[in-house]
Amino acid sequence: MLLRLAASALATTVIAGAALPALAQTATPVAASQAARFEQDRQSILAMAGDYRVRFEFDETTAFLEGYEPREPTRSGGHEIVRVIADTGTFISLQHTLVAEHGGEVMIIKHWRQDWAYEPQTVLTYTGPDTWALTQVADADRAGAWSQTVWQTDDSPRYGGVGRWDYANGVASWEARTWRPLARRDATRSPPYDRYDAMNRHVLTPTGWVHEQDNFKVRQGENGLETVVHEFGVNTYTRFDDYNVAAGDAYWTATADYWAVVRRRWDEAIIAGAGTLHVDEEAEWGSEVSEALMTLADRIQSGEIATDIAIDEATRIIAEETGQGG
Numbered sequence: 001m002l003l004r005l006a007a008s009a010l011a012t013t014v015i016a017g018a019a020l021p022a023l024a025q026t027a028t029p030v031a032a033s034q035a036a037r038f039e040q041d042r043q044s045i046l047a048m049a050g051d052y053r054v055r056f057e058f059d060e061t062t063a064f065l066e067g068y069e070p071r072e073p074t075r076s077g078g079h080e081i082v083r084v085i086a087d088t089g090t091f092i093s094l095q096h097t098l099v100a101e102h103g104g105e106v107m108i109i110k111h112w113r114q115d116w117a118y119e120p121q122t123v124l125t126y127t128g129p130d131t132w133a134l135t136q137v138a139d140a141d142r143a144g145a146w147s148q149t150v151w152q153t154d155d156s157p158r159y160g161g162v163g164r165w166d167y168a169n170g171v172a173s174w175e176a177r178t179w180r181p182l183a184r185r186d187a188t189r190s191p192p193y194d195r196y197d198a199m200n201r202h203v204l205t206p207t208g209w210v211h212e213q214d215n216f217k218v219r220q221g222e223n224g225l226e227t228v229v230h231e232f233g234v235n236t237y238t239r240f241d242d243y244n245v246a247a248g249d250a251y252w253t254a255t256a257d258y259w260a261v262v263r264r265r266w267d268e269a270i271i272a273g274a275g276t277l278h279v280d281e282e283a284e285w286g287s288e289v290s291e292a293l294m295t296l297a298d299r300i301q302s303g304e305i306a307t308d309i310a311i312d313e314a315t316r317i318i319a320e321e322t323g324q325g326g
Contacts (some may be wrong), residue, residue, distance in 0.1 A: 040167070045094070054237055060073075081249065154287055156279050175199060175200060175201040179195060257311075293318075
């Protein structure tokens with residue numbers, strides 16, 4: 001059943017001549033009576049595109065495991081461009097790219113991607129360490145709702161959820177509760193928890209938007225899942241373009257065809273796995289193949305390797321990682 005759903009869900013969009021797969025994002029036509037609200041939702045999603053100064057703030061608040069001391073607050077930030085790389089009407093894909101300077105040199109880091117689908121039949125969810133699965137969305141939960149699927153820097157999956165945009169009191173917001181793998185800020189320090197039970201919230205502001213995270217940090221105990229500590233996080237995106245925005249766009253121009261195929265290869269791996277995917281997680285990079293896939297893109301941009309050769313290598317890497325290799 002999941003395989004049939006996955007195959008029917010592999011919609012393909014064409015942007016600037018490049019085929020971009022949209023896994024598990026099958027959406028229904030929009031009825032005339034829903035058109036105004038549907039378009040309002042679309043504009044809320046598209047409003048997250050732009051050039052930003054970003055501030056990342058995370059605070060562990062309350063411990064639930066005896067003897068555990070909440071860690072010190074973490075603060076970081078930078079500059080980030082967010083670009084629309086696909087828009088079919090009922091499916092929108094936003095790619096984030098970090099632009100940093102170090103020692104007088106500009107550094108470009110492909111960051112996360114968020115895909116939005118209207119009234120999806122399935123959503124790709126995190127089901128526990130190293131494992132993701134296509135989950136069918138009930139009809140009652142689909143009506144008027146959008147899924148958000150978030151992908152790692154190498155376009156391997158991170159988490160997905162379904163929710164509805166809300167406009168109460170003049171504020172546009174969307175939220176969904178999702179299971180999520182550990183972020184780098186936690187994974188690199190070997191904490192006593194291995195996943196997040198997270199409320200994921202996006203809210204538009206007059207100067208940009210915020211991404212709020214209300215996280216319970218959880219581990220597998222002898223008698224089931226146990227909550228170790230609660231965390232609140234807020235990532236603030238403030239419109240700002242006084243940095244080398246062009247460098248981020250140049251990276252994407254040089255590597256877009258490569259990343260389009262990488263996305264398709266991950267989708268194909270999920271379909272081949274009958275709606276499930278196993279990817280070994282790695283603390284520093286997210287997935288254990290991320291460094292290799294990201295390095296290939298850097299080599300394309302620098303002119304060290306041709307795009308078609310990098311694509312062949314990425315295809316081999318993903319096939320081996322997902323057990324699809326010959």
